[in-house]
Amino acid sequence: xxxxxxxxxxxxxxxxxxxxxxxxxxxxxxxxxxxxxxxxxxxxxxxxxxxxxxxxxxxxxxxxxxxxxxxxxxxxxxxxxxxxxxxxxxxxxxxxxxxxxxxxxxxxxxxxxxxxxxxxxxxxxxxxxxxxxxxxxxxxxxxx
Amino acid sequence: xxxxxxxxxxxxxxxxxxxxxxxxxxxxxxxxxxxxxxxxxxxxxxxxxxxxxxxxxxxxxxxxxxxxxxxxxxxxxxxxxxxxxxxxxxxxxxxxxxxxxxxxxxxxxxxxxxxxxxxxxxxxxxxxxxxxxxxxxxxxxxxxxxxxxxxxxxxxxxxxxxxxxxxxxxxxxxxxxxxxxxxxxxxxxxxxxxxxxxxxxxxxxxxxxxxxxxxxxxxxxxxxxxxxxxxxxxxxxxxxxxxxxxxxxxxxxxxxxxxxxxxxxxxxxxxxxxxxxxxxxxxxxxxxxxxxxxxxxxxxxxxxxxxxxxxxxxxxxxxxxxxxxxxxxxxxxxxxxxxxxxxxxxxxxxxxxxxxxxxxxxxxxxxxxxxxxxxxxxxxxxxxxxxxxxxxxxxxxxxxxxxxxxxxxxxxxxxxxxxxxxxxxxxxxxxxxxx
Numbered sequence: 001x002x003x004x005x006x007x008x009x010x011x012x013x014x015x016x017x018x019x020x021x022x023x024x025x026x027x028x029x030x031x032x033x034x035x036x037x038x039x040x041x042x043x044x045x046x047x048x049x050x051x052x053x054x055x056x057x058x059x060x061x062x063x064x065x066x067x068x069x070x071x072x073x074x075x076x077x078x079x080x081x082x083x084x085x086x087x088x089x090x091x092x093x094x095x096x097x098x099x100x101x102x103x104x105x106x107x108x109x110x111x112x113x114x115x116x117x118x119x120x121x122x123x124x125x126x127x128x129x130x131x132x133x134x135x136x137x138x139x140x141x142x143x144x
Numbered sequence: 145x146x147x148x149x150x151x152x153x154x155x156x157x158x159x160x161x162x163x164x165x166x167x168x169x170x171x172x173x174x175x176x177x178x179x180x181x182x183x184x185x186x187x188x189x190x191x192x193x194x195x196x197x198x199x200x201x202x203x204x205x206x207x208x209x210x211x212x213x214x215x216x217x218x219x220x221x222x223x224x225x226x227x228x229x230x231x232x233x234x235x236x237x238x239x240x241x242x243x244x245x246x247x248x249x250x251x252x253x254x255x256x257x258x259x260x261x262x263x264x265x266x267x268x269x270x271x272x273x274x275x276x277x278x279x280x281x282x283x284x285x286x287x288x289x290x291x292x293x294x295x296x297x298x299x300x301x302x303x304x305x306x307x308x309x310x311x312x313x314x315x316x317x318x319x320x321x322x323x324x325x326x327x328x329x330x331x332x333x334x335x336x337x338x339x340x341x342x343x344x345x346x347x348x349x350x351x352x353x354x355x356x357x358x359x360x361x362x363x364x365x366x367x368x369x370x371x372x373x374x375x376x377x378x379x380x381x382x383x384x385x386x387x388x389x390x391x392x393x394x395x396x397x398x399x400x401x402x403x404x405x406x407x408x409x410x411x412x413x414x415x416x417x418x419x420x421x422x423x424x425x426x427x428x429x430x431x432x433x434x435x436x437x438x439x440x441x442x443x444x445x446x447x448x449x450x451x452x453x454x455x456x457x458x459x460x461x462x463x464x465x466x467x468x469x470x471x472x473x474x475x476x477x478x479x480x481x482x483x484x485x486x487x488x489x490x491x492x493x494x495x496x497x498x499x500x501x502x503x504x505x506x507x508x509x510x511x512x513x514x515x516x517x518x519x520x521x522x523x524x525x526x527x528x529x530x531x532x533x534x535x536x537x538x539x540x541x542x543x544x545x546x547x548x549x550x551x552x553x554x555x556x557x558x559x560x561x562x563x564x565x566x567x568x569x570x571x572x573x574x575x576x577x578x579x
Contacts, residue, residue, distance in 0.1 A: 003352075003569055003572075003573060004351070004352075007352060007355040007356065007359070007566070007569075008355070010355075010359055011355050011358055011359055011362075013499070013500075013501075014358070014359050014362035014363055014366065014499075014501070015247075015362060017362070017366050017499035017501070018251060018254075018362040018365055018366040020366075020499075021365075021366040021369040021370045021497075021499075022254055022258075022366075022369065024369075024370070025258050025263060025264060025369050028263070029258075029261065029263050032263075040267070041267075043262065043263060043265065043372075044261075044262040044263070044265070044323075045261075045262070045263065089270060089271045089298065090270055092275060093270040093271070093274060093275045093278070096275060096278040096279045096281075096282055096321075097282055099290070099293065099295075101293075101295035102295070105294075105295045106294075107294055107295055
């Protein structure tokens, strides 16, 4: 009796859990355009990500493939969120034809050719404004 | 339209891999193996051949031109005809599909729908697997110079590249790197998991087998949706373990050695933790042979070790040559971390995406006393111990490391343990029957 009851209970549990996950996925999908997620939890369809994508699409038209791009964006209030880090990772994914590194990388001052300022408000002497793009600014980096 | 072409390229490549693997059916297939399980073994073997082919092209500095890839794939399928085959008994498609199959396939279908929208895509597709696939697609090869850039340590440059290679190859054949289409690989590996599980569950009685298959399908799908697993390489690990389960559940034989060896090689090509898994898997089957025959069969050892060695040697060579190995992978054993690790493990086991089913990982040690499923339980337990060992040694922030990985790592083990659990129940029932 137990040999059938335990798998049967497990099966019921799995079916209920599966239904819950399915309905959560559908609910979140419906709310994707109003989701207040930070960059760490961005998913395709979130407006935050679409804003970044628009900026990077514009960058693509301005910068030759293979360029070294430094990405700067504001950090979150909460340090564990690592917002700037995860935004840079998204930027790297969305620009696979380029080298993308964060502005706080030790190599950045040496190797950077362009800087994307994604609402970080950069004001650095070596930066020369190249273009004001959708939601961001693109700078050319003057040589050392 | 682009997504349809890209998706078709994924499916066409998957079929081509299976056709390529089927050329070696004489060695790989056990007489009683069902058609779905044969498909799994062929698919994994074909993927390994293509991985080795791509590795050779990289080593020779030859770019992965789509036309060249198509020609090489066709040539490999053609040439493999000349591998002397021992005709395998023809396989029949299963005619006994039941309610468990239907539930499991429904779960796969639902998961696939959520994956194709990218809504259940793993963040690691962005930070690791997908960016590599996309870059390799553009570079037409594994871009070691890019992986070796100091700022690219975040991409885990030292990981084996099978999954990004599959992404890049199907993208090259389809003409575009299309993330929606790449999610199909996850569904394909999910399907392979179900096929292997079905094979392993043939030993269990009909009702228990169908129940276990449904539980497995639902569990994989619910965790895949809740933990966001589409596009992750963890499916390859779970599929590799399950592919080896049927061979581990029957007395050791020649085809079983190859099946375990291929599964080990596939795991070693999939993830960095696949290397110790391959070692554990191959060693377990070899030990079974030694215990059964009271001697060490070197040919069996070769069958078991060759695929993983063929994958592992060039990988290690590249990793050391390009200085890709991350220092964060290993460090001295620090027992004092137990204070942090144990609560973090408890927290990870309580991950809501598992709905409590994470506790099934404890089936590993619990099933060790059951003779029939002991090899599966031993592999799962040793791999689990390896994961714990890493937590005690890796020089990284331990709590964060456990919380961000453990719930996902046990996904490699739980599907195979579910099959082993159902078989153990069937064994117990049989032994309780009079006569």
